[in-house]
Amino acid sequence: MANRRPAKSRAADGASAGPAVILIRPQLAENVGMVARAMLNCGLLDLRLVNPRDGWPNEKAESPSSGAGVVLDGARVFESTRDAVADLQQVYATTARSRYMTKDVTTPRGAAVDMRGFISGGGRAGILFGPEAMGMDNDDVALADTIIEVPLNPAFPSLNLAQAVLLVGYEWFQTADETPERQFRMHNDTRPATKDELVHMFEHLEAELDACGFLRVAEKRPIMVRNIRNLFQRAGLTEQEIRTLRGVIAGLVGGKKG
Amino acid sequence: MANRRPAKSRAADGASAGPAVILIRPQLAENVGMVARAMLNCGLLDLRLVNPRDGWPNEKAESPSSGAGVVLDGARVFESTRDAVADLQQVYATTARSRYMTKDVTTPRGAAVDMRGFISGGGRAGILFGPEAMGMDNDDVALADTIIEVPLNPAFPSLNLAQAVLLVGYEWFQTADETPERQFRMHNDTRPATKDELVHMFEHLEAELDACGFLRVAEKRPIMVRNIRNLFQRAGLTEQEIRTLRGVIAGLVGGKKG
Numbered sequence: 001m002a003n004r005r006p007a008k009s010r011a012a013d014g015a016s017a018g019p020a021v022i023l024i025r026p027q028l029a030e031n032v033g034m035v036a037r038a039m040l041n042c043g044l045l046d047l048r049l050v051n052p053r054d055g056w057p058n059e060k061a062e063s064p065s066s067g068a069g070v071v072l073d074g075a076r077v078f079e080s081t082r083d084a085v086a087d088l089q090q091v092y093a094t095t096a097r098s099r100y101m102t103k104d105v106t107t108p109r110g111a112a113v114d115m116r117g118f119i120s121g122g123g124r125a126g127i128l129f130g131p132e133a134m135g136m137d138n139d140d141v142a143l144a145d146t147i148i149e150v151p152l153n154p155a156f157p158s159l160n161l162a163q164a165v166l167l168v169g170y171e172w173f174q175t176a177d178e179t180p181e182r183q184f185r186m187h188n189d190t191r192p193a194t195k196d197e198l199v200h201m202f203e204h205l206e207a208e209l210d211a212c213g214f215l216r217v218a219e220k221r222p223i224m225v226r227n228i229r230n231l232f233q234r235a236g237l238t239e240q241e242i243r244t245l246r247g248v249i250a251g252l253v254g255g256k257k258g
Numbered sequence: 259m260a261n262r263r264p265a266k267s268r269a270a271d272g273a274s275a276g277p278a279v280i281l282i283r284p285q286l287a288e289n290v291g292m293v294a295r296a297m298l299n300c301g302l303l304d305l306r307l308v309n310p311r312d313g314w315p316n317e318k319a320e321s322p323s324s325g326a327g328v329v330l331d332g333a334r335v336f337e338s339t340r341d342a343v344a345d346l347q348q349v350y351a352t353t354a355r356s357r358y359m360t361k362d363v364t365t366p367r368g369a370a371v372d373m374r375g376f377i378s379g380g381g382r383a384g385i386l387f388g389p390e391a392m393g394m395d396n397d398d399v400a401l402a403d404t405i406i407e408v409p410l411n412p413a414f415p416s417l418n419l420a421q422a423v424l425l426v427g428y429e430w431f432q433t434a435d436e437t438p439e440r441q442f443r444m445h446n447d448t449r450p451a452t453k454d455e456l457v458h459m460f461e462h463l464e465a466e467l468d469a470c471g472f473l474r475v476a477e478k479r480p481i482m483v484r485n486i487r488n489l490f491q492r493a494g495l496t497e498q499e500i501r502t503l504r505g506v507i508a509g510l511v512g513g514k515k516g
Contacts, residue, residue, distance in 0.1 A: 038421070043411040066416065102444045102496055109432070110439035147443070151435040152428070153301040158324065163296070163424055166417075170410070170425055174367070177409040181368035185405070186360045238360055 018172055019092075019115050020046040020126035021165055022084045024140055027132050029054040033064030034162035035129075036071035042169030047075040048084045048126070081128065081140045090118050090125040093144035094164055095136045104146040111148045112171035127168055132161050190240035197242045202229050204246055208253050276430055277350075277373050278304040278384035279423055280342050282398055285390050287312040291322030292420035293387075294329035300427030305333040306342045306384070339386065339398045348376050348383040351402035352422055353394045362404040369406045370429035385426055390419050448498040455500045460487050462504055466511050 021039055026032050026049060036047060049056055056077045065072055078084035085091050092111050106114070115125045128144055130136035141147070150159065150167055159167070184192065193201075206225055209215045215224060237245070279297055284290050284307060294305060307314055314335045323330055336342035343349050350369050364372065373383045386402055388394035399405070408417065408425055417425070442450065451459075464483055467473045473482060495503070 040414045041410045041417060041421075066418075068414065102442075102448070102499070104494075105441040105443045107437055107439050113439075149437070150428075151437040152299045152431060156298045156326065159299060159424075160324075163299075163421065166421055166424065167428055170408075170428075173410060179365055179407070179409040181365050181371075183363040184360075185363045190360070236362075241360070 017119060018042075018044045018046070018169075019119065020048055020084075020088065020124075021169075022048045022050065022081070022126050022128050023052070023161070024050045024081055024084075024128060024136060025053060025131045026161065027053045029056075029058035029060035030064045031132060031161045032056075032058070032075075033061035033066075033068075033072065034160075035165045036061065036065040036068040036075070038162045038166035038169055039071050040068040041166065042173040044169050044172065045071055045074060046126075047071050049075055049077045050081050050084050051079065052077065081143055085126055085128075085143055088124045088126045090115070090123055090146075091128065091144045092125070092146050092148050093128040093136060093141045094148045094150075094168065095128075095130055095141055101138065101141060103141075103144070106146055106148055108148055108150055108168045108171040109174075111146065111168065112175045114146075115172060116175040129161060129164060184236060186238050187240065190238040193237045193239045193242045197239060198233070198237065201242050201246055202232070205249055208249055212253075275377060276300075276302045276304070276427075277377065278306050278342075278346065278382075279427075280306045280308065280339070280384050280386050281310070281419070282308045282339055282386060282394060283311060283389045284419065285311045287314075287316035287318035288322045289390060289419045290314075290316070290333075291319035291324075291326075291330065292418075293423045294319065294323040294326040294333070296420045296424035297329050297427055298326040299424065300431040302427050302430065303329055303332060304384075305329050307333055307335045308339050308342050309337065310335065339401055343384055343386075343401055346382045346384045348373065348381055348404075349386065349402045350383070350404050350406050351386040351388075351394060351399045352406045352408070352426065353386075353388055353399055359396065359399060361399075361402070364404055364406055366406055366408055366426045366429040367432075369404065369426065370433045372404075373430060374433040387419060387422060442494060444496055445498065448496040451495045451497045451500045455497060456491070456495065459500050459504055460490070463507055466507055470511070 021035065021044060023032065023035060026035075029052070032047075032049065032052065039045065039047060052058070054060065056075065057072070061072055062069070092106075092115075111127075118125055127148065128136065128140060130140070148168060150157070150164065152159070186192070202225075205228070206215065209228075215221045232245075235241075279293065279302060281290065281293060284293075287310070290305075290307065290310065297303065297305060310316070312318065314333065315330070319330055320327070350364075350373075369385075376383055385406070386394065386398060388398070406426060408415070408422065410417070444450070460483075463486070464473065467486075473479045490503075493499075
């Protein structure tokens with residue numbers, strides 16, 4: 001997906017104190033790189049690796065990180081999950097294989113809301129991710145307060161590591177993001193039309209339609225006028241577009257005369 | 259992330275009539291495979307390819323699809339974006355480079371809600387994705403009713419193709435998913451404790467604490483009892499755990515006596 005304004009050198013500017021992402025025994029350094037990219041997409045910086053199989057630091061992580069070096073450079077390695085979560089106060093585990101434990105279970109959205117509240121109050125949170133294509137050890141899951149399960153197609157729910165991190169991180173980012181769900185975007189040099197401009201355009205159009213005979217059946221005129229007004233109303237026209245349409249009307253009329 | 263119950267042969271069972279995913283001039287067949295996987299994760303089946311650079315069908319897509327063959331097998335190739343959207347009635351474009359157009363702009367969440375309503379009413383919707391690492395042509399964007407922008411770290415928003423599809427598809431799936439945001443998951447053979455079981459455990463503990471002298475300071479007794487009750491109350495104990503704790507109390511008392 002395209003960038004608004006790429007500025008990789010300042011990529012960490014968009015990051016805030018978020019939860020730590022803890023990868024337990026990740027196998028491929030490439031996957032660690034893709035996780036770093038997904039983290040920075042979501043403004044997360046604190047990456048922790050428990051016994052990464054391919055060793056760390058690892059240059060194979062660089063290219064897949066697509067410029068998220070700030071996350072890779074800050075990554076810390078731990079010898080056990082217990083060590084990796086030692087300073088944290090609230091820990092989530094992304095797994096679905098913990099059926100022998102009594103645990104709270106939440107969604108990425110539920111976890112994001114909880115973490116945002118907890119971290120806003122000064123708390124330190126983290127999220128555990130198991131090795132690629134494997135479940136997490138039950139001993140690791142036991143270190144978590146809550147399990148995160150991603151609601152997906154139950155017949156095909158398997159995500160790769162970076163995608164799991166992306167979905168949890170995405171929900172984290174949304175809890176603080178203020179993008180309106182709907183915006184009307186215009187050129188810089190225009191603005192939404194006022195109702196007065198719209199009605200003048202309608203009157204212009206209807207005068208021409210009267211003149212050419214399109215509205216000649218008197219009993220149908222009110223409903224036809226209403227229908228035509230409705231379709232233009234629905235388009236949410238700009239002031240510029242009103243002028244364009246008035247030009248179109250004049251052009252069509254002139255074309256007939258010419 | 260781990261599966262609940264993988265059943266790849268029936269993976270399409272979890273899919274419903276969702277929006278089409280339209281990839282415009284995708285470059286790598288591997289990326290098409292990863293898109294197919296992300297689609298099936300989210301219950302989406304209708305994949306359309308506009309002039310895929312590497313040709314189609316392409317066996318390089320298979321392994322990255324991780325078993326989403328049902329999506330790959332159903333993929334259709336078109337010679338133009340216009341042809342690919344011909345039967346659709348509502349089209350979204352995932353891009354942020356359309357600053358010369360006057361368009362509605364929404365988030366993946368807003369688009370998902372809109373599409374769910376539109377498709378429930380019998381409509382056919384689709385989502386355009388541009389080529390990897392490139393913006394979409396303005397002529398392609400002009401075919402869309404609405405632009406989708408993903409709210410992400412503005413200093414590092416670039417997603418790969420499959421991740422963009424995943425986030426939009428994830429939001430689509432969430433609009434129909436009924437997973438509660440919080441669940442309390444237990445062994446099959448237990449259940450949450452009743453308040454009666456909890457209070458009996460408290461009384462057992464307090465009787466032993468009276469006996470051993472821990473609660474001997476009379477004016478402090480009420481607040482100490484309340485604090486101890488609160489901490490156990492907060493744990494949301496099961497009936498099984500109440501029995502375990504009563505065993506722990508008896509064991510500790512017996513240990514002292516023994």
